[in-house]
């Protein structure tokens with residue numbers, strides 16, 4: 001199984017880039033992982049929130065194939081403990097899923113068309129994080145999940 005994390009817009013802050021790279025370099029020992037960055041929509045000042053989400057959606061949907069199992073990161077999504085998330089990933093690996101694509105939305109979240117394409121959604125918290133920060137939290141949780149599956153001492157219950 002391969003995992004893709006699709007995000008909207010480059011990560012700008014150095015402290016986030018460093019954190020994300022730290023977990024990505026650890027993750028590569030466990031799973032084929034790809035961070036796919038969709039360029040920011042231009043001239044957003046002239047767009048409504050709905051128009052911006054719709055333009056982002058066009059770019060997001062273009063990246064997806066029929067083989068992708070698409071899971072949105074969404075504060076209103078399903079909640080897992082870290083152990084439950086590791087079980088969830090394990091079930092996908094044992095099953096026939098070849099490619100899971102997790103998607104983090106833009107600053108205003110997802111257009112309806114992206115919700116329609118999704119196979120599920122996951123919440124990291126009831127709180128809302130910035131679309132930039134949630135990338136770091138997600139890759140850390142992914143690393144944590146694989147360390148749990150490998151029985152390594154990173155996670156403490």
Ligand SMILES: C[S@@+](CC[C@H](N)C(=O)[O-])C[C@H]1O[C@@H](n2cnc3c(N)ncnc32)[C@H](O)[C@@H]1O
Pocket residue numbers: 072073074075076103104105106107108109110122123124125126127128129130131132134
């Ligand atoms: C600033 S949030 C958008 C908030 C927007 N009100 C919404 O309804 O989605 C930007 C993106 O970060 C991600 N995100 C923020 N908080 C999250 C959370 N608690 N759990 C999962 N993803 C989250 C989502 O992908 C969201 O689309």
